[in-house]
Amino acid sequence: MNVTRYIGVLDQDTPVISTDFLIVGGGIAGLFTALKASQYGQVIVLVKKTIKDSNTGLAQGGIAAAVHEEDSPFLHLEDTLEAGAGLCNIEAVDVLVREGPDRVRELMEAGARFDMKDGTVALTREGAHSRPRILHAADATGEAIRVALVRQCEQNGAIEIREEHFLIDIVGRDQGPECYGALVYDASQRRKVLFTARAVILATGGAGQLYKYTTNPPVATADGMAAAFRAGCPLTDMEFIQFHPTVLFTPETQRFLISEAVRGEGGRLYNVRGEAFMANYHPLKELAPRDVVSRAIVSETRRTGSEYVWLDMTQIPRVKDRFPTIYQNCLQRGIDLTREWVPVFPAAHYTMGGIATNTYGETALPGLYACGEAACTGVHGANRLASNSLLEGIVFGQRIVSKAEEIMYRRRVDPMDIYRHFDKSQVLKTQSGRISPEQARLKLQETMWENVGILRDEPHLKEAARIVDELYNQLGPGDDELAYYEVVNMLTVARIIIQAALWRTESRGGHYRTDYPQRDDLRWIRHISFVNC
Numbered sequence: 457m458n459v460t461r462y463i464g465v466l467d468q469d470t471p472v473i474s475t476d477f478l479i480v481g482g483g484i485a486g487l488f489t490a491l492k493a494s495q496y497g498q499v500i501v502l503v504k505k506t507i508k509d510s511n512t513g514l515a516q517g518g519i520a521a522a523v524h525e526e527d528s529p530f531l532h533l534e535d536t537l538e539a540g541a542g543l544c545n546i547e548a549v550d551v552l553v554r555e556g557p558d559r560v561r562e563l564m565e566a567g568a569r570f571d572m573k574d575g576t577v578a579l580t581r582e583g584a585h586s587r588p589r590i591l592h593a594a595d596a597t598g599e600a601i602r603v604a605l606v607r608q609c610e611q612n613g614a615i616e617i618r619e620e621h622f623l624i625d626i627v628g629r630d631q632g633p634e635c636y637g638a639l640v641y642d643a644s645q646r647r648k649v650l651f652t653a654r655a656v657i658l659a660t661g662g663a664g665q666l667y668k669y670t671t672n673p674p675v676a677t678a679d680g681m682a683a684a685f686r687a688g689c690p691l692t693d694m695e696f697i698q699f700h701p702t703v704l705f706t707p708e709t710q711r712f713l714i715s716e717a718v719r720g721e722g723g724r725l726y727n728v729r730g731e732a733f734m735a736n737y738h739p740l741k742e743l744a745p746r747d748v749v750s751r752a753i754v755s756e757t758r759r760t761g762s763e764y765v766w767l768d769m770t771q772i773p774r775v776k777d778r779f780p781t782i783y784q785n786c787l788q789r790g791i792d793l794t795r796e797w798v799p800v801f802p803a804a805h806y807t808m809g810g811i812a813t814n815t816y817g818e819t820a821l822p823g824l825y826a827c828g829e830a831a832c833t834g835v836h837g838a839n840r841l842a843s844n845s846l847l848e849g850i851v852f853g854q855r856i857v858s859k860a861e862e863i864m865y866r867r868r869v870d871p872m873d874i875y876r877h878f879d880k881s882q883v884l885k886t887q888s889g890r891i892s893p894e895q896a897r898l899k900l901q902e903t904m905w906e907n908v909g910i911l912r913d914e915p916h917l918k919e920a921a922r923i924v925d926e927l928y929n930q931l932g933p934g935d936d937e938l939a940y941y942e943v944v945n946m947l948t949v950a951r952i953i954i955q956a957a958l959w960r961t962e963s964r965g966g967h968y969r970t971d972y973p974q975r976d977d978l979r980w981i982r983h984i985s986f987v988n989c
Contacts, residue, residue: 569600660828674710679941698802812985
């Protein structure tokens with residue numbers, strides 16, 4: 457599958473808007489970075505739908521940081537490395553755990569309110585953490601953080617948030633090469649707009665919508681990853697997809713997450729026969745790493761012929777007060793978790809891989825940066841430690857802004873210079889295939905769920921590759937231009953995930969091959985990267 461660089465047409469009728477920092481994405485990584493960058497220049501934040509649409513607002517459990525006197529960054533580092541199954545970038549993890557506590561304090565100064573106990577921040581424990589170090593706001597931590605950051609950004613005169621702006625492609629100079637902006641579709645005006653900036657920062661989130669069942673919102677279609685790939689940036693560790701083990705089993709494709717903190721505070725898993733089973737799979741039982749718990753649940757459903765397992769929350773003290781969001785969502789579906797067990801099954805949750813960056817968020821293309829789930833700093837390795845994702849967004853967002861003096865030194869590009877260097881031969885023409893974007897999306901999601909999910913093997917991966925290539929080659933424009941762009945991005949990234957999963961002939965973290973069930977440190981302590989040539 458050949459991927460050309462640009463989607464869309466650029467000409468001298470295209471409006472041009474210039475700024476210092478162009479941030480694409482309105483989750484915790486994008487908004488925190490915007491606040492930091494506003495101290496140095498003008499910031500525009502582009503949001504695909506509305507400012508409420510991001511994974512941040514759905515994050516329940518909390519944010520991990522070694523803020524307690526009985527904890528330490530070193531212990532947090534050890535836990536992160538252990539969960540990452542040998543593939544973490546130790547330098548990046550060290551940055552995460554050392555700088556994390558200060559960034560969390562800055563979140564609190566920005567108005568994020570976490571639960572308190574006896575005058576200090578209340579901490580809970582989650583899977584694979586050796587200490588309680590999860591700061592939380594009941595079970596709606598991400599929303600509490602999002603609301604605080606949005607309020608700060610809206611009150612900041614140096615920050616402009618533009619909703620309904622879809623990233624089409626990164627715009628760069630081939631004779632450099634370097635990034636000097638982005639081509640964007642303004643859905644409210646139904647026109648393409650060229651944004652130029654001294655720095656373009658991708659904080660576009662992950663790729664959960666590639667799968668039929670996911671905790672991610674509809675906007676999580678890998679747009680930033682695909683655009684960076686087309687611009688020549690490597691995508692790394694894409695085979696490692698995290699499936700959250702405890703997701704409410706319902707008919708919906710976007711399913712409701714039940715926080716890891718539930719198991720941290722006493723929630724227990726049972727199969728449909730009422731048998732506790734996690735002791736058979738890991739000494740930490742319910743607090744085992746997410747990949748272990750997810751595979752255990754799949755194993756139990758296959759063994760018992762069921763579609764789900766049970767999560768028992770009835771023994772958790774004051775469960776309605778500690779987890780009010782989960783309680784209300786279950787109650788709306790007729791489940792009183794104070795008296796009844798809750799049916800759960802894993803769903804696609806997080807992309808460990810992404811746009812390869814260094815510890816300052818710099819990509820392979822000068823002027824282009826990435827942070828949050830869209831980036832691959834190496835902190836997660838093969839399997840993300842619970843509640844490290846929110847922390848990663850703010851730590852590496854700050855690291856990008858630490859380069860502000862260097863960024864501000866870069867000149868803004870003359871729009872006429874852009875037109876002169878734009879190569880229209882690289883424009884991806886809308887294909888006239890017979891498959892609509894809507895049909896392709898549904899088929900892709902079904903294919904990824906059935907063939908590239910929690911358990912993988914060569915025949916299923918090859919079948920997935922065949923289907924994805926067929927969808928890409930037969931994709932037609934449909935009636936919705938944005939739907940077409942989204943599906944191109946999804947198919948592009950799906951093919952990379954599949955190929956990486958085929959190449960890695962071992963099992964490690966979020967990548968499990970039933971035909972290669974053992975971890976192979978002799979051959980596979982290495983990363984797989986893809987570059988668009």
